[in-house]
Amino acid sequence: MNDKEKENYTEANRLSWNEAMSRHQKANGAKWDNAFSTPGFVALPLREQELLKSIGVSGKKIAHLCCNNGIELMSLKNMGADRCVGFDISDEAIKEACDRSAKAEIPCEFERTDVYKISKDHHGVFDIVYISIGCFGWMPDLKQFFEKVELLLNEEGTLFIHELHPFAEMLPSDDNEAADPLKIIEPYFKAEPYQDNSGIDYVGKTTYESRIQYWFVWTLSDIIMGIIENDMVIVHFREYAEDISALHEKNQAAGIKIPLSYTMISRKKGYNKTTQTDAGKPRD
Numbered sequence: 001m002n003d004k005e006k007e008n009y010t011e012a013n014r015l016s017w018n019e020a021m022s023r024h025q026k027a028n029g030a031k032w033d034n035a036f037s038t039p040g041f042v043a044l045p046l047r048e049q050e051l052l053k054s055i056g057v058s059g060k061k062i063a064h065l066c067c068n069n070g071i072e073l074m075s076l077k078n079m080g081a082d083r084c085v086g087f088d089i090s091d092e093a094i095k096e097a098c099d100r101s102a103k104a105e106i107p108c109e110f111e112r113t114d115v116y117k118i119s120k121d122h123h124g125v126f127d128i129v130y131i132s133i134g135c136f137g138w139m140p141d142l143k144q145f146f147e148k149v150e151l152l153l154n155e156e157g158t159l160f161i162h163e164l165h166p167f168a169e170m171l172p173s174d175d176n177e178a179a180d181p182l183k184i185i186e187p188y189f190k191a192e193p194y195q196d197n198s199g200i201d202y203v204g205k206t207t208y209e210s211r212i213q214y215w216f217v218w219t220l221s222d223i224i225m226g227i228i229e230n231d232m233v234i235v236h237f238r239e240y241a242e243d244i245s246a247l248h249e250k251n252q253a254a255g256i257k258i259p260l261s262y263t264m265i266s267r268k269k270g271y272n273k274t275t276q277t278d279a280g281k282p283r284d
């Protein structure tokens, strides 16, 4: 795929996300505004909070790629992070994030940009690059994505990922009402993106005739090799039978323990190993 094609996919996705954000806000905007009016509120799942504490969030400079409406980054700030910068392609998501952080007086920075085009001014700045729930699938080029992650991290930086498991991509999502939730209906290896025009309202659970959005499928080996080939070492990887996407709740409810999400922590090779207690429990 050439650069122009990648840009075209991302531009289509930007417009789709702009279209979706008012629906997300209608469903949950007031809830988040209210939640963040409580000092120290953290919207992250417990297991994520524990892992983040083991990395040490306090005083860290954090970049959130695909930050959407900012609630995860604001949570990281409330956990004691120093500078927090969120990057997202959607104008509407960034606007919501800026408004909410200003209203709640939780100082985070938000930039509307394509991940691939994040300014060089941010290179080598961050202690942690944070990625969660539904980021990789929007990326037309995962190799280039990890190249950018490596550039954003400082010499001893850490990459934190909490994502949808690639296995779940083979199963029907909840909006496919006719399908058996445990029957594999999609390939694991897929070069071309899925195209869909039924909207992206997994928050309010409405469907609408939307602009076409493009979703890319990446395998575990794409993810692992993207990290390995970019000067990072994986120090933690764990899979879970819980859905974190709100798209595979039926797969979870079916009661068969299948991998629906995972966490992964990677370190830049320059990370000072002498201060670590063990691979999974990095220094604070």
Ligand SMILES: C[S@@+](CC[C@H](N)C(=O)[O-])C[C@H]1O[C@@H](n2cnc3c(N)ncnc32)[C@H](O)[C@@H]1O
Residues within 6 Å of the ligand: 010, 013, 014, 017, 065, 066, 067, 068, 069, 072, 087, 088, 089, 090, 093, 113, 114, 115, 116, 132, 133, 134, 135, 138, 139
């Ligand atoms: C499902 S959200 C994930 C965010 C967050 N974890 C959440 O659950 O709200 C995906 C976000 O990725 C953003 N996005 C998609 N492609 C992007 C790109 N190339 N660069 C930056 N952001 C992008 C979208 O605008 C959207 O806000």
